[in-house]
Amino acid sequence: MNIAEPEKSEGYFGGGNVLLDLRGRPIRSANLTFDEETGIGKWSEEDFVRTLATGFRPDGTPLRFPMGPIPELDEEELRAVYAYLRSLPKIANRVPRQAEPEEPAVAASEGQKLYTKYACSSCHGDDGMGQADLRQAAQHFQTREALEDWIRHAPSIKPGTRMPAWDGIIAEPEYAPLIDHVLALGGAGDPR
Numbered sequence: 001m002n003i004a005e006p007e008k009s010e011g012y013f014g015g016g017n018v019l020l021d022l023r024g025r026p027i028r029s030a031n032l033t034f035d036e037e038t039g040i041g042k043w044s045e046e047d048f049v050r051t052l053a054t055g056f057r058p059d060g061t062p063l064r065f066p067m068g069p070i071p072e073l074d075e076e077e078l079r080a081v082y083a084y085l086r087s088l089p090k091i092a093n094r095v096p097r098q099a100e101p102e103e104p105a106v107a108a109s110e111g112q113k114l115y116t117k118y119a120c121s122s123c124h125g126d127d128g129m130g131q132a133d134l135r136q137a138a139q140h141f142q143t144r145e146a147l148e149d150w151i152r153h154a155p156s157i158k159p160g161t162r163m164p165a166w167d168g169i170i171a172e173p174e175y176a177p178l179i180d181h182v183l184a185l186g187g188a189g190d191p192r
């Protein structure tokens, strides 16, 4: 590490550092230099700002834990981070992406499949005990409608939360089975 000029440290922002997901499996940090093929060289400033503000990549796929949206930074600050990253030397370093989580068992319910598909499990854990404790959802939300509203619009309901807003990402017919699964994680039926 070159402390006076960190940009000159080997591999600076080139990615590949090993982090752990909630299952304890390695997940490598991405290459954030502007190399076109292996980094974020093809990302526009708009893509970058929107992804970090919402937690969804330009193609609509969710960022996975330990990455997520960064509500602490406003748009101007995100633009400044983009400008800084663009100023760094490009590094060609292809970081292997962790495979998408395996499909749950064939016997899994529709809701459990959606919970995995939308990476709810990456932040909340397969059992609902990761970030926040989904097993308490039936106590925290009086009705299914309130729970659905939270899943759609959490950042409007609680500004600064790291729970993304799924409205427009999750297909309409998918909410009911997904909510069934969230409630099942807590061993509860519908909210009383």
Ligand code: HEC
Binding pocket: 055, 062, 063, 064, 065, 067, 068, 069, 115, 118, 119, 120, 121, 122, 123, 124, 131, 132, 133, 134, 136, 137, 138, 140, 147, 150, 151, 158, 160, 161, 162, 163, 164, 166, 178, 182
């Ligand atoms: C990027 C990480 C992340 C992803 C992905 C994510 N969540 Fe969350 N979720 C959170 C965080 C953090 C909280 C805690 C919010 C708070 O209180 O500020 C939360 C809270 C919740 C809560 C409220 C729990 C309670 O009892 O208070 C529910 C329900 C929930 N998430 C459902 C989901 C579902 C369903 C999905 C997938 C469609 C999902 N989440 C995907 C991070 C995430």
